[in-house]
Amino acid sequence: MTGPRWLSATEQRAWRSHLAMHKLLMHRLDRELQEFELSLNDYEILVNLSESPGRRMRMSDLADATIQSRSRLSHQISRMEAKGLVVREDCRDDRRGTFAVLTDDGWATIQRVAPHHVASVREHFVDRLSDDQLDALEAAYTPIVEHLKTLR
Amino acid sequence: MTGPRWLSATEQRAWRSHLAMHKLLMHRLDRELQEFELSLNDYEILVNLSESPGRRMRMSDLADATIQSRSRLSHQISRMEAKGLVVREDCRDDRRGTFAVLTDDGWATIQRVAPHHVASVREHFVDRLSDDQLDALEAAYTPIVEHLKTLR
DNA sequence: CGGGAATAGTTGAAAGTTCAGCTATGTTGA
DNA sequence: TCAACATAGCTGAACTTTCAACTATTCCCG
Numbered sequence: 001m002t003g004p005r006w007l008s009a010t011e012q013r014a015w016r017s018h019l020a021m022h023k024l025l026m027h028r029l030d031r032e033l034q035e036f037e038l039s040l041n042d043y044e045i046l047v048n049l050s051e052s053p054g055r056r057m058r059m060s061d062l063a064d065a066t067i068q069s070r071s072r073l074s075h076q077i078s079r080m081e082a083k084g085l086v087v088r089e090d091c092r093d094d095r096r097g098t099f100a101v102l103t104d105d106g107w108a109t110i111q112r113v114a115p116h117h118v119a120s121v122r123e124h125f126v127d128r129l130s131d132d133q134l135d136a137l138e139a140a141y142t143p144i145v146e147h148l149k150t151l152r
Numbered sequence: 153m154t155g156p157r158w159l160s161a162t163e164q165r166a167w168r169s170h171l172a173m174h175k176l177l178m179h180r181l182d183r184e185l186q187e188f189e190l191s192l193n194d195y196e197i198l199v200n201l202s203e204s205p206g207r208r209m210r211m212s213d214l215a216d217a218t219i220q221s222r223s224r225l226s227h228q229i230s231r232m233e234a235k236g237l238v239v240r241e242d243c244r245d246d247r248r249g250t251f252a253v254l255t256d257d258g259w260a261t262i263q264r265v266a267p268h269h270v271a272s273v274r275e276h277f278v279d280r281l282s283d284d285q286l287d288a289l290e291a292a293y294t295p296i297v298e299h300l301k302t303l304r
Numbered sequence: 305c306g307g308g309a310a311t312a313g314t315t316g317a318a319a320g321t322t323c324a325g326c327t328a329t330g331t332t333g334a
Numbered sequence: 335t336c337a338a339c340a341t342a343g344c345t346g347a348a349c350t351t352t353c354a355a356c357t358a359t360t361c362c363c364g
Binding site: 003004005006010011013017018020021022023024025027028067114115118119121122124126128129131133135136137138140141142143144145147148149151 | 177271281292
């Protein structure tokens with residue numbers, strides 16, 4: 001029986017740089033969105049809805065798309081409803097279902113904020129990587145995403 | 153005046169794969185730690201303390217090392233103190249200061265859990281990347297970490 | 305058809321995080 | 335020396351996330 005396979009120096013550096021990069025970047029992006037009174041979570045919802053036909057999505061689909069629990073999404077949408085960014089609408093086909101729908105205000109908000117947010121993502125992340133690095137990143141991470149999705 | 157520079161398809165895929173990978177991976181690692189009644193945050197504290205001389209760190213240093221606010225760390229340490237994993241000790245040199253110190257129980261816990269956690273990190277991340285990919289990842293992310301640290 | 309299982313979503317309480325403000329100690333320079 | 339400022343850390347309230355339990359509807363199959 002063999003002992004635990006500790007991470008090599010290379011492995012550890014890669015793993016820790018991912019963790020540090022992510023934490024710092026999210027803090028920064030969140031911070032830069034605060035100027036518009038949005039959180040990163042709000043933003044993610046707005047993007048998803050704005051890209052969907054009818055500017056609406058079923059709650060479950062939205063939860064899956066944003067990788068969060070239904071419960072969490074439900075609270076999140078309640079808060080955004082209170083802010084006037086979205087509304088809930090009943091679903092006719094499946095009477096258990098609910099749509100989250102972007103309001104005009106929500107639409108205007110994402111239109112206004114998106115350019116700034118994209119600029120932030122560029123400044124702190126995308127523009128600091130070459131095209132090759134971006135391709136390599138996607139090639140590395142996509143299979144891991146697939147793997148993790150199969151687990152649940 | 154030019155319009156916003158939207159992300160290209162490549163850029164968007166890379167960015168979104170990073171985000172999705174991270175969320176899924178953290179959920180999974182957190183989940184696998186739950187078996188040992190630890191959160192990822194608990195684990196990170198234990199690792200930092202266990203790697204420090206005297207199994208202790210100043211609160212501020214620990215906050216910096218784990219990239220979180222002093223307030224958040226303070227609450228976090230209080231919870232871990234309640235669980236018996238760490239204790240606070242006054243600092244003699246600087247009487248404003250406090251050490252977080254690993255208890256014997258905290259030390260035993262990290263010894264016991266680390267092999268399992270490392271195995272998780274391998275299974276879901278490290279072992280899914282080649283050495284070249286790991287090097288490339290570190291090379292890509294480390295400069296971004298440096299950049300973000302200068303911002304605060 | 306009808307009853308059990310699965311799915312969609314919400315809820316409220318507990319746990320965790322953020323924010324602003326507070327105390328205490330240390331550092332600096334007129 | 336001592337006032338002003340900076341640093342270290344804590345606290346409580348507000349906010350967010352998690353967890354388990356709950357209702358309502360739909361699906362599946364004997």
